[in-house]
Amino acid sequence: MLIGSSLKMYFGRARTLEWTRAVAAICAEHPAVRRGLVEPFVIPTFPSIPDVVTVLQETGAADAGMLVGAQDLHWEDAGAFTGEVSAPELAEHGVALAEIGHAERRRMFGETDATVARKVAAALRHGIAPVLCIGEEAAGDHRAAAAACIAQLDASVALAVREGLTGRLVVAYEPVWAIGAPEPAGEEHIRAVAGALRAHAAAGPFDAQVIYGGSAGPGLLPRIADSVDGMFLGRFAHDPAAFGAILDEALALEEDR
Ligand SMILES: O=C[C@H](O)COP(=O)(O)O
Structure with missing residues (x-):
């Protein structure tokens, strides 16, 4: 399962890093991630990408498989x-x-x-x-x-x-x-x-x-898990604990199989 969140333009730099540290710490230790059942991801704004990459490395979340995304890109490789x-x-x-x-x-x-x-x-x-x-x-x-x-x-x-x-x-x-x-x-x-x-x-x-x-937020995944390969979270993952709760749901689903 691929489970992650786009931060859209909700947070500035400080809150992005605070949120990422909290979620990365949860992911780095969570059995669903450590067992390879869930690949977590975060999609910050462009300027926060390098700092978010560093946080994932420092917390061990990157080694556990957590990915960083971008909110957009251009179709050309370079130019004006x-x-x-x-x-x-x-x-x-x-x-x-x-x-x-x-x-x-x-x-x-x-x-x-x-x-x-x-x-x-x-x-x-x-x-x-x-x-x-x-x-x-x-x-x-x-x-x-x-x-x-x-x-x-x-x-x-x-x-x-x-x-x-x-x-x-x-x-x-x-x-x-x-x-x-x-x-x-x-x-x-x-x-x-x-x-x-x-x-x-x-x-x-x-x-x-x-x-x-x-x-999407906690409580949804168990009801749709037979038809999806993961969750794309927005506002309802602004509390890092909600992100952790969804990882718990993914783990429970896998253990029930
Ligand atoms: O990128 C996430 C989606 O657009 C969902 O956002 P939302 O959960 O805040 O509605």
């Missing part, structure tokens, strides 16, 4: 792209994952399926696993949602497939209407859509995992 950050530079910093196409970037920063596809290819070319954010816009029938998400997934990986790229692909199923909400989507909806995405992705050329995000 003011304000952007390239995949090769992120790889130099030790970044293993990069969020691509988050609903907030699509809505506020003009990301399209075409730019997402270019970013997915750039990440894969540089050995960074895309955390490709997929989700239907409005709440509704799970069949229509699954069809919309599968179409979005296909469009997002089309360029990478044409270029013959392979590697790890993390599909983050995040129903747009469930992001920033009081509650996650219903468990039957998540299980149906994530299950459809997982079956579809498994037929492709990538080493694919499907994780769920959108107001």
Whole structure:
């Protein structure tokens, strides 16, 4: 299971490091992580990436398998792209994952399926696993949602497939209407859509995992674990203890198998 959190732009430098130290300490000692059942990750803002990498090394969380991600990247390797950050530079910093196409970037920063596809290819070319954010816009029938998400997934990986790229692909199923909400989507909806995405992705050329995000917190994983490969946490992991509680749930699930 892949379980982690994007800090979005919620925290400044000091709070990012405080949160990371606390979560990394939990992860470094947690049996779910130490036994290799859970791969934890954190996705801070760009300027905090080097410090977060250092904290994970100092706490032993990096040795236990905890990964660092970026919240975006540019599709070109270098050039006159003011304000952007390239995949090769992120790889130099030790970044293993990069969020691509988050609903907030699509809505506020003009990301399209075409730019997402270019970013997915750039990440894969540089050995960074895309955390490709997929989700239907409005709440509704799970069949229509699954069809919309599968179409979005296909469009997002089309360029990478044409270029013959392979590697790890993390599909983050995040129903747009469930992001920033009081509650996650219903468990039957998540299980149906994530299950459809997982079956579809498994037929492709990538080493694919499907994780769920959108107001996820403690208590959700046991209800959807048969259909997802992990969790993508936001606000409800701002308390490090909540992150630990979800690791406990993952461990209990594995022990029940
Ligand atoms: O990146 C995480 C997702 O967008 C979910 O955020 P949220 O749990 O705060 O709704």
